[in-house]
Amino acid sequence: MKRIIYNITSGNPRSLIKPSVSSLLDGFCKIVPAAIILEIFNVIFRHFQTGEPLDSGRMWLVAGVLIIWMLIQYIAYAWAYDSTYYVAYDASARGRRNLAERLRRLPLGFFGSRDPGDITTMMLGDYTLVETAISHHFPQFISGLALPLLAFVCLLFVNWQMALAMFISLPVSVLIIYLTNSFQVRLSHAHIKAKVDAASRLQEYLLGMREIKAHNLSGTRFERLRLSFHRLMKESIKIEGLMGPIMMSAIGLMRAGLTLLILTGAYLMAAGSLTLPVFLVFVLLGTRVFEPLQVVMVNYAEIKYAMVSAARIMEIQRQPLQYGTDDAPQGNRIEFDNVTFAYEKKNVLKNVSFTIEPCTITALVGPSGSGKSTITRLIARFWDVQGGAIRLDGKDIREIEPEKLLSRISMVFQDVYLFKDTVGNNIRVGKINATHEEIVEAAKKACCHDFITALPMGYDTPVGEGGCTLSGGEKQRVSIARALLKDAPIVLLDEATASLDPENETNVQRAINALVANKTVITIAHRLKTVRGADKIIVLDNGSVSEIGRHDNLVSGDGLYRQLWTLQQQSAGWRMKAV
Amino acid sequence: MNNESVKKPKTGVARLLEISMEQKPLLILGVVLSVISTLLQFAPFIAVYFIVAELLKNASTPELIDYVFIKQWGIYALLFLIGAILTLYVGNMCSHIAAFRILYNMRVSLSRHLAKLPLGYFNRQSTGAIKKNLELSVEKIENFIAHHIPDLVGAIIMPLIMFVAMFVLDWRLALVSMIPIILAYCFQLHVFYSKSAKIKVKRWLDSQERMNAEAVEYVRGMPAVKVFGLTVRNFLRFNNSIADYREVTLEITKTYKHPYTAFFVLLTSLLSFIVPVAIFLLSGQPGNQALALVIMVFLVMAPGISVPVLKLMYLGGNLRYVTDGAERIDMIYAQEPITEPVAPRIPENYSVRFDNVCFSYDDKDAATRTEALKDVSFVAGEGEITALVGPSGSGKSTIANLIPRFWDVGRGSISIGGVDVRQMGTENLMNTVSFVFQDVHLFYDTIEENIRMGNSAAGRNEVIAAAKAACCHEFIERLPQGYQTRIGEGGTYLSGGEAQRVSIARAILKNAPILVLDEATAFADPENEVKIQQGLISLIQNKTVIVIAHRLTTIREADKIVVIDKGRIVETGRHDDLLLHEGLYKHMWEAHIDAGAWELVSEDARKGAQIQ
Numbered sequence A: 001m002k003r004i005i006y007n008i009t010s011g012n013p014r015s016l017i018k019p020s021v022s023s024l025l026d027g028f029c030k031i032v033p034a035a036i037i038l039e040i041f042n043v044i045f046r047h048f049q050t051g052e053p054l055d056s057g058r059m060w061l062v063a064g065v066l067i068i069w070m071l072i073q074y075i076a077y078a079w080a081y082d083s084t085y086y087v088a089y090d091a092s093a094r095g096r097r098n099l100a101e102r103l104r105r106l107p108l109g110f111f112g113s114r115d116p117g118d119i120t121t122m123m124l125g126d127y128t129l130v131e132t133a134i135s136h137h138f139p140q141f142i143s144g145l146a147l148p149l150l151a152f153v154c155l156l157f158v159n160w161q162m163a164l165a166m167f168i169s170l171p172v173s174v175l176i177i178y179l180t181n182s183f184q185v186r187l188s189h190a191h192i193k194a195k196v197d198a199a200s201r202l203q204e205y206l207l208g209m210r211e212i213k214a215h216n217l218s219g220t221r222f223e224r225l226r227l228s229f230h231r232l233m234k235e236s237i238k239i240e241g242l243m244g245p246i247m248m249s250a251i252g253l254m255r256a257g258l259t260l261l262i263l264t265g266a267y268l269m270a271a272g273s274l275t276l277p278v279f280l281v282f283v284l285l286g287t288r289v290f291e292p293l294q295v296v297m298v299n300y301a302e303i304k305y306a307m308v309s310a311a312r313i314m315e316i317q318r319q320p321l322q323y324g325t326d327d328a329p330q331g332n333r334i335e336f337d338n339v340t341f342a343y344e345k346k347n348v349l350k351n352v353s354f355t356i357e358p359c360t361i362t363a364l365v366g367p368s369g370s371g372k373s374t375i376t377r378l379i380a381r382f383w384d385v386q387g388g389a390i391r392l393d394g395k396d397i398r399e400i401e402p403e404k405l406l407s408r409i410s411m412v413f414q415d416v417y418l419f420k421d422t423v424g425n426n427i428r429v430g431k432i433n434a435t436h437e438e439i440v441e442a443a444k445k446a447c448c449h450d451f452i453t454a455l456p457m458g459y460d461t462p463v464g465e466g467g468c469t470l471s472g473g474e475k476q477r478v479s480i481a482r483a484l485l486k487d488a489p490i491v492l493l494d495e496a497t498a499s500l501d502p503e504n505e506t507n508v509q510r511a512i513n514a515l516v517a518n519k520t521v522i523t524i525a526h527r528l529k530t531v532r533g534a535d536k537i538i539v540l541d542n543g544s545v546s547e548i549g550r551h552d553n554l555v556s557g558d559g560l561y562r563q564l565w566t567l568q569q570q571s572a573g574w575r576m577k578a579v
Numbered sequence B: 001m002n003n004e005s006v007k008k009p010k011t012g013v014a015r016l017l018e019i020s021m022e023q024k025p026l027l028i029l030g031v032v033l034s035v036i037s038t039l040l041q042f043a044p045f046i047a048v049y050f051i052v053a054e055l056l057k058n059a060s061t062p063e064l065i066d067y068v069f070i071k072q073w074g075i076y077a078l079l080f081l082i083g084a085i086l087t088l089y090v091g092n093m094c095s096h097i098a099a100f101r102i103l104y105n106m107r108v109s110l111s112r113h114l115a116k117l118p119l120g121y122f123n124r125q126s127t128g129a130i131k132k133n134l135e136l137s138v139e140k141i142e143n144f145i146a147h148h149i150p151d152l153v154g155a156i157i158m159p160l161i162m163f164v165a166m167f168v169l170d171w172r173l174a175l176v177s178m179i180p181i182i183l184a185y186c187f188q189l190h191v192f193y194s195k196s197a198k199i200k201v202k203r204w205l206d207s208q209e210r211m212n213a214e215a216v217e218y219v220r221g222m223p224a225v226k227v228f229g230l231t232v233r234n235f236l237r238f239n240n241s242i243a244d245y246r247e248v249t250l251e252i253t254k255t256y257k258h259p260y261t262a263f264f265v266l267l268t269s270l271l272s273f274i275v276p277v278a279i280f281l282l283s284g285q286p287g288n289q290a291l292a293l294v295i296m297v298f299l300v301m302a303p304g305i306s307v308p309v310l311k312l313m314y315l316g317g318n319l320r321y322v323t324d325g326a327e328r329i330d331m332i333y334a335q336e337p338i339t340e341p342v343a344p345r346i347p348e349n350y351s352v353r354f355d356n357v358c359f360s361y362d363d364k365d366a367a368t369r370t371e372a373l374k375d376v377s378f379v380a381g382e383g384e385i386t387a388l389v390g391p392s393g394s395g396k397s398t399i400a401n402l403i404p405r406f407w408d409v410g411r412g413s414i415s416i417g418g419v420d421v422r423q424m425g426t427e428n429l430m431n432t433v434s435f436v437f438q439d440v441h442l443f444y445d446t447i448e449e450n451i452r453m454g455n456s457a458a459g460r461n462e463v464i465a466a467a468k469a470a471c472c473h474e475f476i477e478r479l480p481q482g483y484q485t486r487i488g489e490g491g492t493y494l495s496g497g498e499a500q501r502v503s504i505a506r507a508i509l510k511n512a513p514i515l516v517l518d519e520a521t522a523f524a525d526p527e528n529e530v531k532i533q534q535g536l537i538s539l540i541q542n543k544t545v546i547v548i549a550h551r552l553t554t555i556r557e558a559d560k561i562v563v564i565d566k567g568r569i570v571e572t573g574r575h576d577d578l579l580l581h582e583g584l585y586k587h588m589w590e591a592h593i594d595a596g597a598w599e600l601v602s603e604d605a606r607k608g609a610q611i612q
Helices: A002-008 A013-050 A056-104 A108-113 A116-158 A160-167 A169-179 A181-207 A209-214 A218-271 A276-318 A372-379 A402-406 A423-428 A436-445 A449-453 A472-486 A495-499 A502-516 A551-556 A560-572 B012-041 B043-057 B067-116 B124-169 B171-193 B195-220 B222-227 B231-268 B270-284 B289-333 B396-402 B426-432 B447-452 B460-469 B473-478 B496-510 B526-539 B575-579 B584-596 B603-611
Strands: A334-343 A346-356 A361-365 A387-392 A409-412 A490-494 A520-524 A536-541 A544-549 B352-360 B372-380 B385-389 B411-416 B433-436 B514-518 B544-548 B560-565 B568-573
Touching (some): A013 B270, A013 B289, A108 B222, A116 B195, A160 A218, A160 A276, A181 A209, A209 A218, A209 B426, A218 A276, A218 B067, A334 A372, A346 A372, A346 A536, A402 B222, A409 A502, A423 A436, A472 A502, A502 B584, A536 A560, A551 A560, B012 B289, B043 B067, B043 B289, B067 B124, B067 B289, B171 B231, B171 B270, B195 B231, B231 B289, B270 B289, B372 B560, B447 B460, B447 B496, B460 B496, B560 B575, B560 B584, B568 B575
Parallel strands (some): A361 A536, A409 A490, A490 A520, B385 B544, B433 B514, B514 B544
Antiparallel strands (some): A334 A387, A536 A544
C-alpha cells in the first residue's frame, strides 16, 4: 500500500492528504441530511401511532436545517473543489518540471537507448493519468471506503442487527475481489499478450507493406494479422466473460445490502425491536452509502492503471545521474587508459588504451560492431566507463561537469536533430549570441548558404519537427554549420556523414574540411581511403585495439587493416554489368 | 483528406450508431436486458412501499400488522435483485461480444483497405499514426458500444421510471423534485456551452498542444541540446509551456468552480426541496394516511435519482472523445484505394516505357517543396541496364517508385511490354517486377521464410541457392539456428549490410524479369560492400534493370544513362557519349571523381586546402 501511494504521487505522498480530507468531508455532507430526515419520519409515524396532532413546527425546523445544510454543503464542496483540483494541477506541473530537470541531467546515452516517443508519453500522458488519479480517483477511493465504515460504526449504536445486515456483504465482496486478484492478473496477462502481439503484427504489416505488396504476400501476411486480431477478440471476450461474474457478484453482494436490510428490517419489525422511522432511515442510507463504493470499484482499475504510469515516472527518477563538477582543463590531449565498457551486459570495449595528441587527426577503423562509435561517445560522456579511465589533459573526465566537457566538443554524427524553428536559428544553436553575419559565414563554410537562400524564406524558413523537410545531406550540412559556429577544439566525426547524400558529397566534404582545420579530430572511418593522411589510425576488432599506426605502416603490415584495405580496393572499382 | 464524399457521410454519434448496427441483434438484446435489469433494480423501492404501507395502516394497532406479508416483500426484493444481476451480466456480455466483434471486423476491414491504398500513403511518419488509429481509435469505439450504449439507456430509463412512478404517486412532490435537477442542468449548460466557455476550452486545448510539442522537442532534441549547452534555454521554453498550461487549467477550474459546486449541491439536495412542500401538503390534511405513505416513500426514493443523472453527465463528456476516434477511422476509409483493372493484361515483353509522365505529390504537409516529374519519356530496353542519374531531389527515386504504382502518374503513362501498368493488375505487376531498396524490412519470422517471401513455392534448396548467390549463406550458417533463426523482435537483428543481402536473395529467388534497384551501399562496411556487389551481379543477369545510381563509377557500363534534373530528363546516352558534352552528367562525373579522391588530411596539406 505504501508503495502504491508513493508511486501514484510520484514520490510525494503528502499531496494526497488534502484531496482525501476534502473528499471525505464532501461525502459526510451528503450523508447528514439522511440522518436529519429521521426526525420527519418520527413525527409522522408518531402522529399515526398515537393519534396526537401533527407537530408541524418541529417538521419546519427540520426543513430549515436542511436548507441551511445546503449552504454548508456548498461551502464544503467549494473548499474541496479548490483543494483537490488546485493541488492536482499544481502537483503535476511540478512533477513535469522535475522530470524535465531530471532528464536534463541524465547521461546522453540514455536518450539513445530509449524510444524518445516513450519518454514524451511519460511526460505528458503518464502525468495526466497521475493527475486524474490524484485529483479524482484516489480521494474517491478513500472516501468510498471510509464513509461506509464511518456510517457502520455510527449505525451500530442505532441498531446493531440492521447495521450488520447493511454491511455484512461488504467484507465478503471485498474478499472476493481480493482473492480473485491473482486470477485477474493471470487473465489480463493473456489479454495483454494478445494485445501486444496484435500491435506487433500490425506494426509489421504497416512497415512491411512495401515488401508485402512487392511479393504479393497480402494473403499470408494478412492472415497472420487477422489471426492476431482474432485472438485479441477472443481474449477480450474471455476476460470480460470471466471477470464479469466476479465483478457482478461483488457488485451484486454490495447491492444486496439494501435487500438484506429490507429483509432483516421486516423480521425485526415483526419482532418489535425496530421502529418504522429507523427502518426508513436505514433504507435511505442504504441507497446512498454504497453509491461511493461502486465508484471505488470502477476506479480501482483506473488507479491500477495510473500506478503503471507512476511507476514508469519513478523509473526515470531512479536513473543514475552523471557526476562531476570540475571545469575542463586547458589542454586537449585525450588519453584512454585501459578502458573497459559494457553496454547492457555486452562487452563493447576491452582494455583499450591509446592517446590522442592535440591538433591531430585520429581515425578509428574496424568492422561494424568493433566499438568505433562507442569510443567517440565515451569521450563525450554519453556513458561513463566501467573500468579504466578516459583523461582530458590528464584529468579524468568523470570529474568534469558534463556540460563543461561538452562545451569543448563538437560532434557530427549521422543522426541530426533540427528544432522546430527557422533554419537560421537552427544554426545559431552552435552559438546562442551569434550575429546574423556569423551565421551566414558558418553556413557558407558548411556549403549550406546556397540551398538556404533557395528556400522560400531563406534563413527564416521554418523547418519541421525533427527537421523533416530537408534532405539528409542538407540536414547534415546544417549540423556542420552549427559545429563550425560552436568552434570547439575537439571534433568527433563520423566520416559516413559525408556520403549520406552521394550527389552532394563534395559539398559535405568541403564543409568537413573547414570544420576540422586546426582541431583535435577523432573520426570514425568507413572508407579507408579518406583517412590515409590521418596522423594516427586505430584499428579496432571486437572491442580491442588490434593495431595502431599510420596508413603506410599499417598497409605494409599483415594485420586487419591490410585486409580491410584490400577488400575496399576491390569494391571501389566495381561496375554494374551483366556478364 | 479533402475527400468530401457526395453521399455526405454520417458523423458524430450518428456515425457511431451506424457502426454499432453491424451487430444489431446482439446489441439490441444487450440493451433490452440492461433495461430489464434497470427495472428490476427498482424492486427494493416497491418492497419498501408495500412494507411501509402495511406498517402505517396499522400504526395505531400493531397487533393487526401482517408480518408474513412484510417478510414476503423482503424475499421478493432479494429475488428481484438476483434477477437484476443475472440480466445485467448477460446484457453486459451481449454488448461486449457485439463490441469486440465489431472491433475485430473493423480492424480486419481497415487492414484490408490499407493494403489496397497506394504505397505512397505509407511513409514512415504516417505509419505511426495509422497504427495508433487501428489500436486506440478502434478501442474507443468498444467503449461506446459496450459501455456507453447500455449506460446511456440505463441512465435515461432509470430516472424516467422514477419520475413516472413519482408522478403516479403524487404529481406535486414529483414536480418539486424536478426543480433542482432542472436548475442544475441550467447551470451546467451555462458553464459548458456559453461562448466564453468555448473560448476557454479552446485555449486550454491549445496550451496543452503547445506543451506537448515542447515536450517532444525537449526530449528529441536533448542530445543536441546537451551538446550545444542549450539546456537552460530549452528547459525554460518547456518550463514556460508547463507553467502556461497550469495557469490556463487553473483559470478554467476557477471559472467552473461555482457553477460546478452549485450543480453538485443541487443534485444531492433533493430532500431540501421536497421536505418543505411535503410538510405543507401534510399540514393541510393531517389525517391523510395515503399521503403520509407517499411522502415517506418519496423521501426514501428521491435522492437516488441523482445517481443516474450524474452518470448521464459524465457520459456526455466521454462521447466527444469517442466521436473523435470514429472520425480518425473514417479518414482512413476515405483514402482512395488503387484501382484494379477488370481484366488484367499480360505484357508481351519486358521493356519499360515512360510516355510523357507527369507527376506531383499532393501531400501538402509532407514537404515545403514538392518533387515532381514533368514530361518524362524514355525506354528501358529489355535485358538492358538503364541508370537513373541526377542530383538529390531531381526525381529519380520518384521515377523508380512509379513503376510499381506506389503512386499513379498524373498524366502520361508507364507501360511494360506495351501494357499500361495500371492495366496489369497489382498481382501481375508485382510478379513481373522485383525491387531492391536501401531500407529493407525483415519480418519477424525465420530467415528462411524471409528469403522465401520472394517465391513462396520455393523449396529449401532453392532458398539456400539464392542465399549463396546473394552471399548470405555464410553469415546465415553462423547464426545460432542457421536458416531457422528468427529475425527481429527479441530474435537476432541483422546489420544493415546483411539485411540488404537478404533482400537481394529474395529478389534472386523471385527471379522477376524486371528489376528496379537502388544502388546505395554507403553504410555497409567494406566486407559487406563486396558481398553486396557480388550478390547484385548474380541478380541482374538477363534482366531489364533500372537502377537509381548514386556513385557514377558503378554505372559506367550501363546500356543507357538517363540524367534527370528538377523532374525533367536533361540528357540520355551512354557514359562515353555523355562525357563528350558539357552537360550535367559531365559536371557530376567530375565532382564524383573529386569526391572519390577526398581525404581527411593533417596539418600541412590542410593549410594548402584553406588557401585554395
